Amino acid sequence: MKTVFRPPHLLPLLPGFLPCSVLAAYNFTFPEPVTPIARETLHIHNEFMLIITTLFVVVFAIMIYSMIKHRKSVGHPAARFTGPRGALQWFWVAVPFAILLFIDFVLMGIPAVQAIFSMEDTKTRADLVLKVTGMQWKWQYEYPEAGVRFTSTLATPRQQIANGEAKGEHYLLEVDNPVVLPVGKKVRVLLTSLDVIHTWWVPQFGVKRDAIPGFLRETWLLIEQPGIYRGQCAELCGKDHGFMPVVVHAVPEAEYLAWLETKKSAAKAAAGGAERAWSKDELLAAGKEVYAKQCVACHQANGQGLPPAFPPLAGSTVVNTPLFGMDGKPAHDSHVDRVMNGKANTAMQAFRNTLSDVELAAVITYERNSFGNTRGDMVQPAQIKALR
Amino acid sequence: MSQHASQARGHYFIPPPSLYPVILAGGLFFLALGFIQAINGYAAGRWVMLGGAAIIVYVLFGWFGKVIYESRSGAYRDWEDVSFRYGMVWFIASEVMFFAAFFGALFYLRVIAVPELGNMASAHGTSLWPEFAGTWPSSGPHGNPFTPMGAWGIPAINTSLLLSSGVTVTWAHWGLLAERRRQLVLGLAATVLLGMAFIGFQAYEYHHAYTELGLTMGAGAYGATFFMLTGFHGFHVTLGTIMLSVILLRSLNGHFDAQRHFAFEGVAWYWHFVDVVWLLLFVFVYWV
Amino acid sequence: MSTTTTHPASDLHAYQPGGIMRWLTTTNHKDIGTLYLSFSLLMFFLGGAMILAVRAELFQPGLQLMQPEFFNQLIGIHALVMIFGALMPAATGFANWMLPLMLGAPDMALPRLNNWSFWLLPPAAFLLTLPFGLALFGIGDGALATGWTFYAPLSVQGGMGVDFAIFAVHILGISSIMGSINIIVTIFNMRAPGMTLMKMPLFAWGWLITAFMLIATLPVLAGAVTMLLTDRHFGTHFFAAAGGGDPILFQHLFWFFGHPEVYILLLPVWGLMPHVLSTFSRKPAYGHNAQVYSFIVIGLLSVVVWAHHFFTAGLPVPALIYFMFSTMAISLPLAVLFFCWIATMWKGAMSFETPMLFAVGFIVLFGIAGLTGLILADVAADAQYHHSYFVVAHFHYALFAGGIMGVMTGVYYWLPKWTGHMYSERLGKLHFWLTVVSFNLTFIPQFFLGLAGMPRRIPDYALQFAEFNAISTLGAFVLGFSQLLFAWNIWSCIRRGPRVENRAWEGATGLEWELSSPPPHHSWETQPVVK
């Protein structure tokens, strides 16, 4: 049991001593901040890193000094004290606690409280409101004042994820419809969710806030530089949690307004479509597109689903029963009901607020006539509109 | 059984190896497994559950029977007795925390969640539940209408039943301490009867709630907290009544004496605990 | 004191089965302790094997080995197996083995209950992992896929695996509560005459507070998962806004248990540290009473800080500030502990056998965990850290470097006492250095990943995270396979280690070292008297 202990043995421990902030290069700390909150959090983070690194070094320097000096093998005799004796020793015991109290509640506490107040200051002077709705596994963005609404899904091809082709530069951090926001404006962000909890996170904004089903949460951002900012959902939300990125285009205000106009007219055009009668082929073509965006994640491209969690649509009874009952209304648990209202406590979400009349009609028609389903019937956007 | 008082802490009774604990663990396993199967639509689950329950009942008879035998044969003296008492106290403490979870849920939903759901429109500028007022009692923005349970009908009767039963066990305990066996037996019998009456009234109350008030487990936050709190309480009353009946039977068979009757006291403590929980229920679930 | 007279045992004592029946039926604290510790080791390898599969998947961007569903199942079950299967049973195993020896008791106070506490564990572990097997036969869709935190409504929506996990938690909870009752009763009722509470060894104190915390918090977890069960199957709306419920309620309930749980995992280790440090510094523990008070303060504070796990959920400002400061306050009693540990070493005559190495490694690495925890408690900065790999790194410094390495400290320290044999120092030191180096290799990169913005619980990641993940995976494999040395060392110690004396370590003090190694069947048949 006799051991020779030589200090060089400590060398492998060294990586453990390397404080993070000293290597404050890219990748060792937060990405470059572009909002006031992000700058503040980075500042706080750096300050804290310095504090805890100092604590760490001081405390363990003392310990290591002792480990070198007070060893049996160098003949150090064991002392017998078991507690502080005398005023001087009590003083030396008290000092660290005074320091720690000061660090906790003054040095770290005061900036933190200030930061909290500024982070929670969502309601004053907001220039515009952005409503973010999380759902499995996409984000819906809504500009309530402008009446614009769209969903944003992962744009990385599944082939890249399955290693079938080379990965692009922004692998997993790219979407079909990025949010566009003006720089220099205070944006009040409202968050909610349709199914489970998601968390909207863009590291460069210093903003991370949960989207909770049935509740509204809020936060704010003021982006200072134009650019493309990327983030991810940060709360485990099921199978494709890793595949629901957030992409924000920050642009000058004029550009933003122009973009909003195009979105508005597109929305108008889409709403107009609900009035006319659609041919089956039109619906099938449109439905295929909607399906590929909104439904494949669960029901898969071939309609086979991933049972038992996600049922197949091919041969499904819901899909293969008549659309409307005797009274001309869709029966409870009918195809229309299921797609518009979803099913509680399952991953099948309500699409009534996500999809337009045309999209709903199209995707339902598509499902009834694909994957080997041969109902042959269709539903018109006008019929969906009448159900709202 | 009377020489124990004089014995110092010389020798602590270590029970011999026993197969009951393993079997009990196995019984619980099958009970859980069967239950999981049953609620997920596997019909066989019911039988697995039944098997598990049968094993558990078997063990309870065997294990407690053995404990009673050991107790009767004088294996437990003062030292062991203290262990049992501490054990029972901390077991009841854990039960208190179990109820605390459900009371916590009740307070949280009532004081924080429901008002927040109701205020959402004014607080955030855009509304998720525009029509919802957020007042208690509530079954939530999409809940079915229901009538909450009033405090002064059956609940008040049940309160008096449980309070009197607390008195009757204590009276029985006095009887035991004074070696008045008749008082012991009568007191226990009265307690058991009061407990059974309580359960009967509660069953009636549930029936009434489901059939006439629209008050079900599914009646939102109110229904969920109402049925989980009163339900777990009722379950504890049932257990307590069964335990009291066992004590009654043992008393009839001449078990217990004025010095050594941990089983009686443990059950009585349990009964008082159930009583206190009821008072909290009466105040926070039914009354205010 | 060290001689034990065989008491004229009652005839009930005659039955002593051998073979498997010995283990199934035992009421002996040492046998039960051995069962707990063996179970713990098994679960450690099981949980580790699961996460090695995860790390392999994370070696490179893209999905190589598994689908996201399976990935989500692995991480959650890894955590539950490690926490409830490896760490808690290890600590309970220590308590079973050591408390009667340290307190001068013949056995635990409630031996049959003790056996039950242990034998509840295998069925629970089986329930937890069974869904993996069932899924192979096409039944259900695998194990719990919500992470170990069960957050509603994801867990309301989940498959049958959630129900299995709920009942596993129930059974584990019963086991821990029964174990805690036993420990409290043993400590209160079985101490040797003259051993006042303040004279009681710190290990027993650590466990006493742990047991109180378990009794206070585990029933709340049981309640929470029960509500989850009724929300899933019986139509209640505890966590659904449509019925007036709130998903955040689940988080409050879970973390009311979950935060104290992290101290439940570490208090037994903090209790054992002073014994080891004092033994190898050949000097009495510094600040015995101060440590006792710190344990008590930690226990009290632990149940009032829970909401620091969901600062981003949108709590009101006063709540944020309160939970931030109360969380930070925990650094004070912990600083007392660190101070006492270092002061115990100060001016000692230290030698560095394997337990001491692990103890020192524990102090340094757990220091990193604690200090990073301190900054996580800051609401503003936590907006960036929360649910990123920074948190994953923080808690592995606490759980692996604090918990598992603490347990290893105890195992090396007490193994000679338990078995009567000495393990191989050479292998032990090798194990230590491999563990420390590869552990840091695994988890330091995760701090940087988190800062750079990598969320946790994702099976695939953006290209900028590739290098650090590759390093982390390499580290994890070295770390994992180094643990085989540990198992091997224990095995060969039992089989052919050299015999040791009663006092296996030169500087060891305490009642436990006065009994033979291994101790007699009924540890202290006659209680020693402590002056």
Ligand code: HEA
């Ligand atoms: C054993 C496990 C353990 C321990 C001990 C701790 C200890 C602490 N933890 Fe940790 N923590 C976890 C396990 C643990 N944690 C886990 C598992 C999670 C994630 C759960 C999940 O989401 O899955 C987590 C997450 C977590 C979060 C949430 C992060 C997030 O999700 O956003 C926070 C936030 O406050 C936190 C804080 C702390 C604090 C303040 C301590 C404190 O107790 C630390 C106190 C210690 C010190 C402060 C060091 C002491 C002092 C010195 C070294 C010397 C200084 C001395 C002198 C001046 C003399 N932890």
Ligand code: HEA
């Ligand atoms: C006590 C607790 C504990 C312990 C000891 C560990 C140990 C380890 N953990 Fe664990 N971990 C958690 C608790 C713990 N973890 C928790 C609570 C979470 C959060 C889960 C959640 O998000 O819900 C987590 C999550 C977690 C993640 C994040 C997953 C994600 O968010 O996507 C990662 C990633 O690297 C990780 C890695 C590791 C590694 C490399 C080890 C290593 O220390 C493991 C060492 C390896 C071995 C011991 C394996 C030995 C096996 C062999 C050599 C094979 C032989 C096999 C047989 C004989 C069967 N863990």
Ligand code: CUA
């Ligand atoms: Cu949405 Cu994770």
Ligand SMILES: [Cu+2]
């Ligand atoms: Cu915590």
